[in-house]
Amino acid sequence: MNSTSSKDSIDATVRGHHLLCLLAFESTQQYGEFASAFASMKALYLSPDSTFEVVVGNDDACAVCDYYSKEVGCTSPEDGPEPRVRSLDEMVLGILGMKPGIWKTREIHSRLSTLTPQRTDSVCGHCPWHLSGGCSKRLFDSIGKL
Ligand code: SF4
Numbered sequence: 836m837n838s839t840s841s842k843d844s845i846d847a848t849v850r851g852h853h854l855l856c857l858l859a860f861e862s863t864q865q866y867g868e869f870a871s872a873f874a875s876m877k878a879l880y881l882s883p884d885s886t887f888e889v890v891v892g893n894d895d896a897c898a899v900c901d902y903y904s905k906e907v908g909c910t911s912p913e914d915g916p917e918p919r920v921r922s923l924d925e926m927v928l929g930i931l932g933m934k935p936g937i938w939k940t941r942e943i944h945s946r947l948s949t950l951t952p953q954r955t956d957s958v959c960g961h962c963p964w965h966l967s968g969g970c971s972k973r974l975f976d977s978i979g980k981l
Contacts, residue, residue: 845937846885847876850894851924854880854931854943855955858977859970868899881981883941890935891924913963926958944981 849857853876862874873896879885897903902910908917928934931946952971959965 844886845888846879848888848890848894849876849880850890850892850897850920851928851933851935852920852926852958853894853896854889854947855927855959855974856964858947859964859974861973869896869901872896872899880940880943881977883939883944883981885940887938887940887943888936889928889933889938889943891921891928923958930954930958947978947981950975950978 857873857877857880860873860877862870862877876895880887893903893908897909900909900911902915904910909915909920910917911920914920914923930950931943932949933943933946952975955971955974956965959970962970964970
């Protein structure tokens with residue numbers, strides 16, 4: 836199935852790699868505006884009836900992130916620079932068989948169910964959150980509850 840065609844009623848704009856990060860995120864891990872935005876996005880994601888604009892580029896989380904620059908995008912020393920993050924967005928969309936566009940979350944959920952830890956490790960293997968442990972378990976625990 837392809838992305839839905841309407842841009843009406845978009846609940847959130849989400850960059851590709853955050854489709855995995857959001858599911859592994861726990862609101863107790865971080866505090867502040869970014870964590871609040873991520874928690875809100877995750878709540879929308881867990882609902883099958885939300886509508887996401889999926890992008891390769893900055894999203895609603897980046898908009899409140901201390902590392903986001905309007906000029907160059909992501910400046911995080913761990914995740915950036917922006918071209919690297921966009922490559923990660925594309926890799927995650929690739930393993931989900933998705934393209935940027937408007938998606939109902941239930942459509943994304945069905946694609947998540949096809950993932951394996953081996954496939955996500957191939958994309959997330961470099962990430963400090965992943966390397967700190969527990970991320971993959973939280974991700975697949977969340978997928979199992981969708
Ligand atoms: S670290 Fe970079 S990719 Fe992640 S939310 Fe911040 S600006 Fe966006």
